[in-house]
Amino acid sequence: MMSHEEIKSLILNYSPEAVCDESGPWLQVSIQSTDWLPLAEALRNHSQLQFDYLFCLTGVDWKTHLSVVYHLTSKVFGHTVVVKVKIDDRINPVVETVSNIWRTAELHEREAYDLFGIRFNSHPDLRRLFLTDEWVGWPLRKDYEDPINMIKL
Amino acid sequence: MLEEIGTTEQGDLVINIGPQHPSTHGVLHLVITLNGETIKKVEPHLGYIHRSIEKMCESLTYRQFIYSTSRMDYLSAHINNHGCALAVEQGLGIEIPPRARAIRVLLSELTRLASHQLWWGAMAMDVGAITPFFHAFREREMINDIMEETCGARLTMNYMVPGGVMFDLHPNFVTRTKDFLRFFRSKFNEYDELVTNNIIFQERMKGVGVLSSADAISYGCTGPVARASGVSSDIRKIAPYEGYDQLQFAEAIQSGGDCFARYLVRMQEMRESLAIIDQLIDTIPDGEFQAKTKAVLKLPKGEYYSRVETARGEFGVYIISEGATTPYRMKFRSPGFSNLSALDHMSRGSKIGDLVAIMGSLDLVIPDIDR
Numbered sequence: 001m002m003s004h005e006e007i008k009s010l011i012l013n014y015s016p017e018a019v020c021d022e023s024g025p026w027l028q029v030s031i032q033s034t035d036w037l038p039l040a041e042a043l044r045n046h047s048q049l050q051f052d053y054l055f056c057l058t059g060v061d062w063k064t065h066l067s068v069v070y071h072l073t074s075k076v077f078g079h080t081v082v083v084k085v086k087i088d089d090r091i092n093p094v095v096e097t098v099s100n101i102w103r104t105a106e107l108h109e110r111e112a113y114d115l116f117g118i119r120f121n122s123h124p125d126l127r128r129l130f131l132t133d134e135w136v137g138w139p140l141r142k143d144y145e146d147p148i149n150m151i152k153l
Numbered sequence: 154m155l156e157e158i159g160t161t162e163q164g165d166l167v168i169n170i171g172p173q174h175p176s177t178h179g180v181l182h183l184v185i186t187l188n189g190e191t192i193k194k195v196e197p198h199l200g201y202i203h204r205s206i207e208k209m210c211e212s213l214t215y216r217q218f219i220y221s222t223s224r225m226d227y228l229s230a231h232i233n234n235h236g237c238a239l240a241v242e243q244g245l246g247i248e249i250p251p252r253a254r255a256i257r258v259l260l261s262e263l264t265r266l267a268s269h270q271l272w273w274g275a276m277a278m279d280v281g282a283i284t285p286f287f288h289a290f291r292e293r294e295m296i297n298d299i300m301e302e303t304c305g306a307r308l309t310m311n312y313m314v315p316g317g318v319m320f321d322l323h324p325n326f327v328t329r330t331k332d333f334l335r336f337f338r339s340k341f342n343e344y345d346e347l348v349t350n351n352i353i354f355q356e357r358m359k360g361v362g363v364l365s366s367a368d369a370i371s372y373g374c375t376g377p378v379a380r381a382s383g384v385s386s387d388i389r390k391i392a393p394y395e396g397y398d399q400l401q402f403a404e405a406i407q408s409g410g411d412c413f414a415r416y417l418v419r420m421q422e423m424r425e426s427l428a429i430i431d432q433l434i435d436t437i438p439d440g441e442f443q444a445k446t447k448a449v450l451k452l453p454k455g456e457y458y459s460r461v462e463t464a465r466g467e468f469g470v471y472i473i474s475e476g477a478t479t480p481y482r483m484k485f486r487s488p489g490f491s492n493l494s495a496l497d498h499m500s501r502g503s504k505i506g507d508l509v510a511i512m513g514s515l516d517l518v519i520p521d522i523d524r
Contacts (some may be wrong), residue, residue: 055469106490
């Protein structure tokens with residue numbers, strides 16, 4: 001298992017602009033959406049990192065921007081990292097898919113698209129997952145209003 | 154999805170299984186592309202029981218939202234509550250009393266047993282054996298009665314709360330649990346004689362729905378599904394919580410990766426759960442069952458992630474707090490969702506009759522997937 005410092009220095013090699021936060025139990029890395037794909041490949045394939053297991057993928061609406069949070073762990077070494085990909089464009093949010101790197105991402109990304117409207121470039125089958133194809137709006141966004149189907153309590 | 158049903162240009166048949174079908178155990182809808190009897194593609198259509206629990210949680214307080222999690226994986230209601238309580242306690246830095254810890258582990262393991270018993274009965278029924286279902290429910294009923302006495306509910310318990318548990322154990326708990334242990338142990342060998350060693354059952358399960366360990370990791374599989382493919386994934390072992398590291402039990406691991414391996418993993422897990430209950434039932438510490446907490450909980454600004462091992466695998470609770478009485482964002486990482494993502498890969502090339510066995514061996518709970 002590598003320490004936070006070691007993981008951090010390797011990540012900074014690939015994404016020099018990444019911001020690292022070590023306050024929590026896991027190392028948290030914040031990057032821009034354009035830097036994500038090369039970093040994802042490095043995290044998965046670097047011989048000392050080998051983050052082969054994506055155990056959580058979710059979107060977050062920060063009102064000013066959106067982000068996608070990836071929780072990754074290595075079944076080989078046991079270390080964990082949290083990557084937060086920031087997407088500034090709320091109108092047309094796009095980020096590269098990682099479903100070819102971690103297969104589980106395919107369904108998780110469809111969920112994030114369905115509920116947050118985040119589009120994943122090169123995703124093999126990006127459609128609504130839970131909601132119907134005709135649904136208007138992205139329910140988990142903070143500015144979502146739906147007077148008919150009440151979801152506020 | 155009627156328009157999708159029919160024959161494709163290549164002559165493949167596209168059919169529906171579900172959302173109302175006995176073998177899907179809930180409102181799972183699969184659109185299957187078949188070449189003759191061979192499966193070419195399985196595509197899950199979800200959302201029939203999507204209640205947007207994550208959105209509702211954003212307007213519920215840290216005491217209220219736990220109730221909705223009992224309704225996700227209703228067979229692991231206790232363990233879901235447990236994960237949520239742990240996340241809130243992590244945020245507030247609450248240390249819970251030893252008695253509450255022991256109660257939580259005991260009830261979690263009873264829940265795991267009850268869930269695996271139901272799966273065992275349903276699994277056997279899926280491949281054509283009716284009797285085991287009644288055997289499983291006979292034993293499971295005893296656990297439900299124990300739960301009812303202590304928690305007041307048989308299915309959606311809402312018993313584990315931030316700071317400990319809601320009520321103290323019922324005075325009958327220890328005797329009735331011991332009765333159950335004795336009775337279940339005497340019947341457990343029958344399980345093996347009736348089903349495990351049954352040659353017809355084995356023929357239906359062996360070599361069906363094989364998942365390699367590399368694929369199990371890539372598809373994010375957890376719980377018995379991952380462990381049957383040789384992937385160590387028991388959260389009780391790799392990230393122990395609530396004193397599981399003090400207890401003697403083995404992580405059930407098989408290497409076959411087929412339906413029968415998944416079956417064997419769950420059978421061994423039942424034995425391990427019995428062993429855990431044995432270790433605790435006579436040594437439940439005295440004292441408080443709940444730590445003193447404020448009436449209104451406010452998590453400091455930050456992010457909290459807790460992981461617990463449900464009967465289906467890793468359940469994660471991800472809370473983003475802005476310092477208010479309600480979470481800013483709440484994410485439940487449900488084990489069934491990730492396990493389902495491997496279904497297409499596992500069943501390609503199998504016969505359609507085997508799909509029912511594969512689904513049964515995944516032990517899917519649909520409200521857990523849809524949330």
